Amino acid sequence: MAGALPRRIIKETQRLLADPVPGISANPDESNARYFHVMIAGPDESPFAGGVFKLELFLPEEYPMAAPKVRFMTKIYHPNIDKLGRICLDILKDKWSPALQIRTVLLSIQALLSAPNPEDPLATDVAEQWKTNEAEAIKTAKQWTLAYAQA
Amino acid sequence: MGGRQSSVAEERPRSNSVDTAQVSARHRPNVMTAAELMQTMRNARILSSSSDSNGSEDDAGPSAIHGARQIRGMNIRAGRIHSQHSRRSVPVFMMDMKCPVCHKVVPSDDADIHLVMCLTRPKITYNDDVLKEDKGECSICLEDLLAGNCIARLPCLCIYHKQCIDDWFKRKNCCPEHPGDD
Numbered sequence: 001m002a003g004a005l006p007r008r009i010i011k012e013t014q015r016l017l018a019d020p021v022p023g024i025s026a027n028p029d030e031s032n033a034r035y036f037h038v039m040i041a042g043p044d045e046s047p048f049a050g051g052v053f054k055l056e057l058f059l060p061e062e063y064p065m066a067a068p069k070v071r072f073m074t075k076i077y078h079p080n081i082d083k084l085g086r087i088c089l090d091i092l093k094d095k096w097s098p099a100l101q102i103r104t105v106l107l108s109i110q111a112l113l114s115a116p117n118p119e120d121p122l123a124t125d126v127a128e129q130w131k132t133n134e135a136e137a138i139k140t141a142k143q144w145t146l147a148y149a150q151a
Numbered sequence: 152m153g154g155r156q157s158s159v160a161e162e163r164p165r166s167n168s169v170d171t172a173q174v175s176a177r178h179r180p181n182v183m184t185a186a187e188l189m190q191t192m193r194n195a196r197i198l199s200s201s202s203d204s205n206g207s208e209d210d211a212g213p214s215a216i217h218g219a220r221q222i223r224g225m226n227i228r229a230g231r232i233h234s235q236h237s238r239r240s241v242p243v244f245m246m247d248m249k250c251p252v253c254h255k256v257v258p259s260d261d262a263d264i265h266l267v268m269c270l271t272r273p274k275i276t277y278n279d280d281v282l283k284e285d286k287g288e289c290s291i292c293l294e295d296l297l298a299g300n301c302i303a304r305l306p307c308l309c310i311y312h313k314q315c316i317d318d319w320f321k322r323k324n325c326c327p328e329h330p331g332d333d
Contacts, residue, residue, distance in 0.1 A: 011293045094254040097330055099291065099327035099328045109160075
């Protein structure tokens with residue numbers, strides 16, 4: 001049995017809906033207020049520009065003492081995101097702090113799309129391609145964006 | 152497909168026990184093992200006990216026992232680190248070690264010094280206070296910090312509801328807004 005929804009979650013949800021982050025939408029599920037349907041627009045100047053990426057975000061029972069669980073639902077060619085959509089981002093793991101919020105987490109993911117980091121890879125094959133032939137990697141990322149990330 | 156699955160299972164220690172960690176480390180000789188961690192700890196303990204006691208064997212006895220107890224604790228945690236990292240597809244452990252105390256990732260060359268520093272570092276404490284005037288929002292619960300609320304003042308001058316920071320300190324002893332200061 002889930003307890004009552006903490007006031008912090010209600011507050012964050014209200015603020016996200018009233019004052020959304022540019023290029024990001026996050027809407028709570030009708031049947032579960034801890035589950036959010038997220039859309040992130042690929043940042044301009046990145047290989048993901050023009051794409052719309054669907055993510056799921058879940059606030060665990062321990063939130064905000066534990067990080068939200070976030071996953072890409074849309075296929076994406078990125079060195080820090082694997083085939084299952086799992087994201088390699090420090091603030092979702094050991095660098096989590098309760099002063100962070102859904103808003104800041106989604107902003108960080110948006111920033112990760114602008115700045116892929118092949119030195120700390122999750123998808124090793126993608127990271128390898130990114131390091132050895134960046135032009136080709138960017139080309140593939142653009143192709144995937146066109147093929148899979150169209151709204 | 153079946154072969155791949157079994158190799159994955161082999162790399163993942165099923166428990167946090169010392170034996171499991173050592174067995175799986177044998178597959179990857181460059182990984183920092185629980186045994187190495189233990190040796191590091193032992194060296195550090197011997198150094199500190201001999202300098203504290205001016206080399207007297209009588210004094211070194213009890214602290215060595217105390218050291219052994221600490222080492223056992225470290226071993227268990229070392230097993231856990233190993234299992235976390237074996238989920239990754241690249242053995243990052245060859246270059247880095249995640250500190251079991253502060254959870255920072257440090258180069259394995261600095262691991263022994265870092266561990267000693269971490270284990271001897273004093274915990275962050277705070278001063279209790281009752282607010283005399285409203286002070287904006289608590290960044291943990293997002294509720295207002297109101298006059299009359301019981302709050303905690305951290306060394307970085309951040310303030311939170313006492314209950315909020317107590318909840319967080321159960322997980323990690325650092326300021327939510329200044330995690331690097333710990």
